Amino acid sequence: MKIVACIKRVPTTDAQAKINADGKSLDSAGFQYMTSFYDEIAVEQAIQTKEASGGDVTVLTIGPSEASKEVRECIAKGADAGIIMTDADWTGRDNLATAKVLAAKLSEMGAEIAFFGKVATDRDNSAVGPMTATKLGWACVTDVVELSIADGKGTAKRESENGVETLSFSLPAIITCDKGLNEPRYAGLKGIMAAKKKPLEEVSFEDVPNQAQVDSLELPAARKEGRIVGEGAAAVPALIDALRNEAKVL
């Protein structure tokens, strides 16, 4: 089976965000990067699918050449190849443009199943997976917490606030992965050495224009400092009063 895991290189969670003078983008000076949290789950699921059903796993990303570190890490965990679709505007590309580029590539590769994270931890859109599936006309199950694939068919469980849904679908399909689906493995040091010998390709692609532009960007308002209203049971009335009259949540 041709399995693909789509990953995004994002700033590490402890990165200090500062806005550029243009008021529309983040100043990336001093950023460290990592594979987006849910994309790691996607990579693990891709590798587990290969281990269970055979085939090979390609890790695909749209990003700068430097994303080779993140892609190689995924290869070190057990993927077979990596592709970086090099893009100077990788942080600014909108969801639809991203989905169009990925859809074209997935179909060119002959992918039968593609795993995405349920959301990228930088822009928080939860859009690219389903949009790519729509572009391709493939089945799509989002926020998956349990999955089995056999004989060109799959069953997936997704959890939402309304309950647990179980769905069945046929391949080709796109699965977006949620926490709980698996426990991503560590790249062993031998895997890291072996990853050097596996193919990692950088390809260019024809530019697809954004249809939505960022007009302005503001950081979230600083959270107000916490306050301790008292200790033990004696503090309950003061706490209820604060929740009712200050926070207005009761």
Add this chain to the structure above:
Amino acid sequence: MNAFKALDFYALDDQFSEEERMVRDTVRSWVSERFMPLIMEHYEAGTFPMELVPELGDLGVFGSNLPEKYGCAGLSNVAYGLICQELERGDSGLRSFVSVQGSLVMWPIHEYGSEEQKLEWLPKLASGEAIGCFGLTEPDFGSNPGGMTTVAIPDGDEFVITGRKMWITNGGLSQIAVVWAKCEGVIRGFLVPTSCPGFSAPEQKHKFSLRSSVTSELVLDEVRVPKSAMLPGAKGLRGPLNCLTQARYGISWGAIGAAMAAFDEGLEYSKERIVFDKPLAAFQLPQQKLANMATDITLAQLLSLRLGRLKDQGTMTSQQVSMAKRNNVMKALEATRVVRDMLGANGISLEYQVGRHLCNLESVVTYEGTHDIHTLALGHELTGFPAYR
């Protein structure tokens, strides 16, 4: 606990290869996710988290710079150094476990062992299926191991080994001990299975330092091993000393990890702790301490990086290792003392890391050549006069 932020003031990140950075980041995440939640309890109980040994084996940290042929990862020495840094950022006991297994047990087997010894032991030690220890120090001979009294007496096709070793890391956890003993007056190394009759390893209790590492005495009472248990390639004091050079190299990196952990904790704490209506970090005295520590850590990072590149190109000298071990461990120890103080009363609580690192480094500054012995090694190298005796 806040997520660990590694000080990299001189942007040394781009001096490492992609592979070296991947190795470092993998071990860093493993330590944060798997080790940090356990260390406080183990430190207090005086135990090593043995349940993590298979994971360490799967990661490939044991003997990681030895060749793939024997089940090892075949990493560069800089990558090995970064592993030590990340492990010791967790705890010196964890780094000690890995240093002993890799540099003091696997390295001598690889360097001095016969092909049969290598094939028998290296894959098992690399996977963590077997644990090893290194017995050099004796009750009366620490800094001067050449005076050792442990003897190996040839008897037919066997050796009979008798003697006592002290302060042996992992002694009580090991299946195999690399024991150094005098055979007809010459120091030789022996691979002694700890299951041999006459061998015992009583634990040395009541340590206030390196509590998460098991330290044992080794008692060898007419232990019989076959002739094939001798490491054929090691003759004389050079044998064990070369092993120590390997381990000290890793320690020079490890100490940086402990210092980085302390610095990170001190910096975060001083930004959050309000004293006299301002963050502690807004006063000049703490700022001076932080500036000094950041400088010391950066210098130590530069020293070990260069040392690692020299080791990778095969030109590193033991005196260069002495300089890095001596400097980096002392600077780390000083940094932990400073941060311990900056944290006030919290600094003595194991809920914070710095007190644990401080106590640990009191061992690290002593083992693998005390600070003063490395001073004498450097003095010898610089002046040509040996002043040990």
